[in-house]
Amino acid sequence: MLRYLPYVASIALALFSAWMSLRHPQWRWPLGIFGALALLGTWDLLQTRTTLRRNYPILAHFRYFLESIGPEIRQYFIQADTQEVPFSRQQRALVYQRAKNVVDVVPFGTERDVYGQHYEWINHSLLPTSIPSHDFRLRIGAGTAQPYDASVFNISAMSFGSLSANAIRSLNAGAKRGGFYHDTGEGSISPYHRENGGDLVWEIGSGYFGCREQDGRFSEERFAANARDPQVKMIEVKLSQGAKPGHGGVLPGPKVSAEIAATRGVPEGVECVSPSRHSAFSTPAGLLEFVARLRELSGGKPTGFKLAIGHPWEWFAVAKAMQETGILPDFIVVDGAEGGTGAAPAEFIDHVGVPMHEALMLVHNTLVGIGLRDRIRIGAAGKVTSAFDIARTMAMGADWCNAGRGFMFALGCIQSLSCHTDRCPTGIATQDPKRWRKLDTADKSTRVFQFHDNTLKALRDLLCAAGLEHPRQLGPEHILRRVSQTEVRSLAALYRFLEPGELLERIPEHAVFRNFWSVARSDSFAAPDRVLAMREAKAR
Numbered sequence: 001m002l003r004y005l006p007y008v009a010s011i012a013l014a015l016f017s018a019w020m021s022l023r024h025p026q027w028r029w030p031l032g033i034f035g036a037l038a039l040l041g042t043w044d045l046l047q048t049r050t051t052l053r054r055n056y057p058i059l060a061h062f063r064y065f066l067e068s069i070g071p072e073i074r075q076y077f078i079q080a081d082t083q084e085v086p087f088s089r090q091q092r093a094l095v096y097q098r099a100k101n102v103v104d105v106v107p108f109g110t111e112r113d114v115y116g117q118h119y120e121w122i123n124h125s126l127l128p129t130s131i132p133s134h135d136f137r138l139r140i141g142a143g144t145a146q147p148y149d150a151s152v153f154n155i156s157a158m159s160f161g162s163l164s165a166n167a168i169r170s171l172n173a174g175a176k177r178g179g180f181y182h183d184t185g186e187g188s189i190s191p192y193h194r195e196n197g198g199d200l201v202w203e204i205g206s207g208y209f210g211c212r213e214q215d216g217r218f219s220e221e222r223f224a225a226n227a228r229d230p231q232v233k234m235i236e237v238k239l240s241q242g243a244k245p246g247h248g249g250v251l252p253g254p255k256v257s258a259e260i261a262a263t264r265g266v267p268e269g270v271e272c273v274s275p276s277r278h279s280a281f282s283t284p285a286g287l288l289e290f291v292a293r294l295r296e297l298s299g300g301k302p303t304g305f306k307l308a309i310g311h312p313w314e315w316f317a318v319a320k321a322m323q324e325t326g327i328l329p330d331f332i333v334v335d336g337a338e339g340g341t342g343a344a345p346a347e348f349i350d351h352v353g354v355p356m357h358e359a360l361m362l363v364h365n366t367l368v369g370i371g372l373r374d375r376i377r378i379g380a381a382g383k384v385t386s387a388f389d390i391a392r393t394m395a396m397g398a399d400w401c402n403a404g405r406g407f408m409f410a411l412g413c414i415q416s417l418s419c420h421t422d423r424c425p426t427g428i429a430t431q432d433p434k435r436w437r438k439l440d441t442a443d444k445s446t447r448v449f450q451f452h453d454n455t456l457k458a459l460r461d462l463l464c465a466a467g468l469e470h471p472r473q474l475g476p477e478h479i480l481r482r483v484s485q486t487e488v489r490s491l492a493a494l495y496r497f498l499e500p501g502e503l504l505e506r507i508p509e510h511a512v513f514r515n516f517w518s519v520a521r522s523d524s525f526a527a528p529d530r531v532l533a534m535r536e537a538k539a540r
Contacts, residue, residue, distance in 0.1 A: 007041035007057040014038045071417055082111055084383075086338075087405065087415060091385045095409035098454035099447035119482045122391055125467025134453075134460035135179070136471050138399050140234065140377045141330040145300025148199075148233045151180035152459075152471050153390060153452060156381045156404035157203050157238070157306070159187025161251065161260050162342040162419075164436030166444075167411055167428045172198035173441065174410075174448025183402065186238050186274065189226055190263040196445075200231050203306070204294070205238040206248065207274040209264035216273075218280040220297055222265065227298035234331070235294050237287070237305040239278070242339030242356070242382060244348040245308040248276035255431065284314075284321035284522050292327050304331035304377075308339070309359035310352075312512045313528055316520035319366045324522045328375055333402065334360045336382025340405045342429060343420035356382030357396060361495055362512065364397030369503030369513075385409070387458035395474040396491060410451035411444045 017031035037058060044050075044057035053060045074085075081089045090111070097104040112119060141147040155175055160168050162185065169192045175182040176198035184193055186205025193200055204211065204223075211223035227235060240246060251260070251272040261268035281290045287305065295303035309315055322328055336356020341349070354362070360380045367373040380398035384390060385406040393401050405413070412426045424430040427439035463471065466478055476491035483489055496510050507514055519528035 003056050003059060006059055007038070007045075010034050010037035010041055010058065075415070086340075087383070087385065087409075092409055092415060095385055095406055095451055098458075099410035099451040101450045101454065104454070115482065115485055117482060117484060120388075120392065121480050122388065122462060122466055122478055123480060124465040127467050129464050129467055129469055131460050131464055131469055134456040136456060136459070138377065138472070141302025143375075144295065144302050144330060146233075146298075146302070148181075148302050150233075150400060151178070151452075151456075152394070152400040153384075153456060154180045154201075154379075154400065154402050155182045155407050155448075156339075156402035157183040157185040157201075157236075157241070158404050158408075159185030160190035160192060160263060161187045161255075161431070162429060164424075164427055164430055164439065165190075165192045165259075166436045166439040166441050167408075168192040169195055169441045170411055170439065170444035171407060171448055172196045172200075173445035174407075174452065175199060177445065177449040178452045180452055181233060183236065187260070188263050188265070189229075189232070190259070194229075194231060197231055199233045201234045201236050202227060202232050203236045203238050205274055206276065206278045207264070207272070208280070209266070212265050216275075216279070220293075223294065224297045227294070227301065232298070232301065234301055235298050235303040236331075236333060237278075237291060237294070237303075239287075239305055239307040240310070240335070240353075241306070241341065242308040242335035242337050242353055243341035244344035245310055245337075245353040246276060247344065247348055247352075249274040257431065283524055284317040285325055285327075287318060288321050288325055288327040288329070291329050295330070302330035304329035304333065306333035306335055308335045308337065309354040309362055311527070312362065313516040313520040314525045315362065316366065316517050317522055317525055319370055319372075320520055321522035322372060323370055328372065331377040331379060331399075332363060333379040333381065334363050334398070336360075336380070338382045356380055356393070360393065360396050360398055365496075365498045365510075365513075366503070368500055369498040369508070371501040371504060373500070387455055387462050390455070390459055391462050391471070391474055392479050392491075394471050395476050395479045396495075399472070407448055407451065410447045411439070412447075 014031060014034035017027050017034055021027035021031050041057035044053040044060065047053065079085060079089065084091065094104060136152045137149045138152065139147050139149050155171055168190060172182050172193055173196040176196045181199040181201050182193070183201045184203050186203050186207065186209060188210030189200065189202060208216065208218045210226055211219050213219045226232065253269050253271045256266060256269055256272050258268050264272060266272045281287050291303050291305060295301065334356065336359055337353035338355055360378070364373065364378060367376055377399045378397060379400050379402055380393050381402040381404065384393060384401045384403040390401045408428055411428050413428050414426060416425050418424055419429040422430050422432055424435060427436040430436055459471065463469065468474065476495060476497065479491045480488055481491065481494060496508070498508055502508055503517065507517055521528065
């Protein structure tokens with residue numbers, strides 16, 4: 001049969017080459033090649049693990065090869081410039097151009113379908129403004145001993161261990177030069193975060209890395225020693241992350257190098273576990289008490305938490321705890337389900353958690369409704385790469401934006417989708433020194449700075465065109481979205497925005513608030529009785 005032809009031909013050619021090599025030594029090379037193919041085909045027939053190889057000896061390997069390079073073939077030759085998987089060629093090209101400080105203008109006209117559903121734009125003004133500076137800032141923790149004036153665009157949480165030493169060095173050096181912050185990720189503050197002195201936001205995850213006892217419990221003494229470092233500007237408690245909310249993590253023992261062990265405060269060579277939940281608190285009020293304690297131990301630095309929204313009653317429970325205890329975080333970072341990660345189960349990446357727009361709207365509306373929005377800052381993260389992404393996100397209620405993969409593109413990431421293999425071709429998401437040492441920190445830190453700087457220049461130009469003077473003036477009325485070929489709505493018309501203090505007076509006509517606000521409890525994250533009753537009724 002034809003499917004066995006390559007195998008039979010390999011055997012025949014191997015035998016012929018063997019016979020010819022007896023008289024002509026140069027035939028030893030064909031003998032080696034055809035002999036190896038014959039052995040491969042024989043092994044394919046004898047093994048029992050893969051039926052495809054038994055039915056198609058030798059030929060099956062060509063399929064495996066083509067399948068292995070399928071992502072590259074699609075990325076380079078098939079995918080459209082605007083197809084986001086997860087980032088489009090157009091999005092990546094924009095970051096590369098701004099990072100390299102080369103021309104980023106587009107010729108001839110837009111490639112987007114301006115009459116297609118979901119097309120978005122910002123309305124311009126007949127009276128454009130002139131803004132002298134693009135260094136847009138906001139004060140976080142105005143009531144603390146050490147408030148921080150943050151840029152409206154910063155580096156999102158990415159840990160040393162997930163990223164390489166030179167990637168961390170480059171990001172922090174770029175942040176230092178541009179005056180924006182660099183979130184450490186839950187892997188704690190490594191020596192590479194400290195080398196260049198860029199502003200840090202220290203993220204405290206459930207593993208309490210950098211501030212833990214040997215048994216994994218939180219250590220106040222070790223936390224204070226790191227948190228009072230002048231380079232650390234804010235403290236962020238990580239409740240969950242967009243790409244894998246509700247999921248812990250495990251770093252296998254062989255990957256826990258001496259550097260990672262010293263950074264995280266764990267034994268070298270021993271499996272390092274990030275639990276799926278915190279042990280320092282178990283209730284909404286306990287979370288706020290923990291935030292207040294960290295603020296005190298840090299010497300009065302702005303302290304808040306990051307979360308991906310899941311069950312709405314859990315977020316409402318935190319909001320009610322703010323009302324009842326009077327303890328407020330200085331900021332909240334909302335991480336969308338479209339956020340990135342080095343590795344996560346497919347179901348978590350594709351189907352768990354609320355996307356950033358809806359999550360941001362819920363947090364913003366809740367704080368407005370209980371009269372606390374002006375006292376708590378909100379950051380947001382989730383596929384932010386352009387000035388329009390920043391403008392739209394701030395128009396929906398955020399005070400600033402963070403980006404992770406955008407800054408990875410600035411470092412040279414080519415979206416090879418090999419972050420979890422330790423074989424990142426650009427030396428960014430790997431701990432292999434043969435790879436990451438090739439990443440030039442002087443060049444890449446400049447690109448990080450230039451990407452940030454040019455993006456904020458583009459944001460300034462958008463604001464000027466819209467007749468505004470600062471991103472804080474952006475509102476949902478400024479962003480338009482096409483909902484059909486003949487209908488356009490502003491975000492103000494598409495979304496229900498609460499009035500200040502509205503939740504203190506009545507429950508608004510909004511399904512999520514109507515169903516869950518009144519039953520959420522400040523002393524528990526557990527599902528309220530109404531939800532449990534609905535589950536029991538459905539089970540019956």
